[in-house]
Amino acid sequence: MTEEPATEPATEFDRFGAEATPLSAVAQTGDREVETALRPRKLADFVGQPRVREQLHLVLESARKRGVPPDHVLLSGPPGLGKTSLAMIIAAELDAAIRITSGPALERAGDLAAMLSNLAEGDVLFIDEIHRIARPAEEMLYLAMEDFRVDVVVGKGPGATSIPLEIAPFTLVGATTRSGALTGPLRDRFGFTGQMEFYSAAELEQVLRRSAAILGIEADGDGLSEVARRSRGTPRIANRLLRRVRDYAEVRADGRATLEVVRSALRVYDVDELGLDRLDRAVLGALVRSFGGGPVGVATLAVAVGEEAATVEEVCEPYLVRAGMLARTPRGRVATAAAWEHLGLRPPAEAGGVDAATPTLFD
Template sequence: MAKNGDIERTEFALPDDAPRAAGLGEGAAGKPPVRNPDLDARTTSEEQDVETSLRPKSLTEFIGQKKVRQQLDLVLSGARARNVAPDHVLLAGPPGLGKTTMAMIIAQELGSSLRMTSGPALERAGDLAAMLSNLMEGDVLFIDEIHRMARPAEEMLYMAMEDFRIDVIVGKGPGATSIPIEIAPFTLVGATTRSGMLTGPLRDRFGFTAQMEFYETEDLTRVVMRTAGILNMNLSADAAAEIASRSRGTPRIANRLLRRVRDFADVYAGGVIDVKVAQSALVVFDVDEQGLDRLDRAVLDSLVRGHGGGPVGVSTLALAVGEEPSTVEEVCEPYLVRAGMVARTPRGRVATAQAWRHAGLIPPDNAPGL
């Protein structure tokens, strides 16, 4: 069976041949490298139910974000002591760090109901007015991606946040009448992955802003071990650390990679996940030691080998790997910059000494980071 060499390699790019699958920039012949969806920190509809079962229910259960937890605990404790609704809270940070979970915890800590929506869903002021008028006293309203709200809805939100009142326009033309509607005191929790896109008036109306940071490997290891316990996985501490170290500092990615490792272990290791099984599984799924996938490595390969380390424009890099410039700039580049492998300069992108070493080459004397 499988006499064709290509088919043979495809069937067994598993434990023995797995190291070859992790080559820098390697992809199918004649095809551009594809983005690994397991390393996308944005959530998908298929995993929402799984994520719900894994979410912590209180601040004490929440792992990581120590400073944010301490600050938020003070805000909520002070509000409970005064028996008032807490100030509005803005949660800012990259996707996958726990902003939605934190909003759920805020409602849980306050013993209140949580109403959830998203910025893109609020296209008209009437959409927001209907939601605000149905709030009960002390409710928590969570708006995800709040920076993407339509301007009419955002302007209505200003008065609701400050005065707990909205004005509804009835009629058209000269006969239009503004009817003020009082709304119950509530707490708005807004989440944004791009705080710079928030307008000044909206940002200023939040009483507390929490900046969510990427996780350290130690905290991510605890997240992986907790998830493994909830899902009844046979996972060693070393394997958890290995998965955490390749998760780009993001709990959502860590949990997603853990589920892929579990799939591998169920098929090839009897469900037992040790560090060797984890390493083999992650190679199969194109995740290397630094958390880079094929597209990331292809970008580095083009920058280092194809353009001598740069500087080179993002459009040229995108053309070299067969991707859109927006994909390279918004998906690959942020992590490569944060990992210290790419530097952004006025003239273009430059490979750092770490990128050269990751490619198995000796960095030149003028490489950043030497």
């Protein structure tokens, strides 16, 4: 099997500075080479996502028995959960070549046509962040996915001619962090959709055990459990924190990642017991100290912590909401009782905070 990596464009969060935090699930520059070495090669070696793995195994095994390319696959979910790894595993399981690109890189229909025309029968085309593909390229993709054909327009104006071009049957694997941003016609053309879920601490510990063995990191079970517990349910973050713990252990300890070394290392990198980093705590601190627990608009909250509103909304809020510390209500962001407790503060009687168990409406 051959792989042709593509140069990855800047992520949506690059311009907002989201990569400054070690707990951002967006791939950072230093992650890519390490992730390539840590990625499993077979579906059986992939840790976590048991439902998606079982469903995907049935799709691939059925296609192999029939001797045809499997249906097109859409993988959706937050960043850092293994969508790219699964795309490469699909190609490996099919013993096929994989071509890798991304939605923002396909700005013109001609870009996509050139890539599709070079595919051999059974190849896998992986499009990351497929919801960001340009509309002309997306419309060309409809015909390619259904009929394995593209129409190439030659000339301009009244004299333009459409020439049909047959392409080899292939399997498209699309990955998206925002499945709701996909257009209906594109989403409907995928035969299988896998929804990636956040990992449990036990699953992350398995990931870390495997990563530590590959990277040659000495770590005990308690140390790995501590890293897993603070990794926000995301393998990419877990592997990144493991490398930072390794740095600390090699410089300030005997090189072994024990529980005490892990705690000291994560303290240096501002990762607290619940997996909150400096920016998370700054957002919660501003919300409860400056605005009495809310409600407050995200733009105002972002100004208070000196960050872009998109950084607060896209990087901090998802985990704070999932951890039950922040609620998004029609009137604005509100701190829950758990947020006050985590900061060691007592909410005033007139505070607008809500209990973590209280259902809220998301805006």
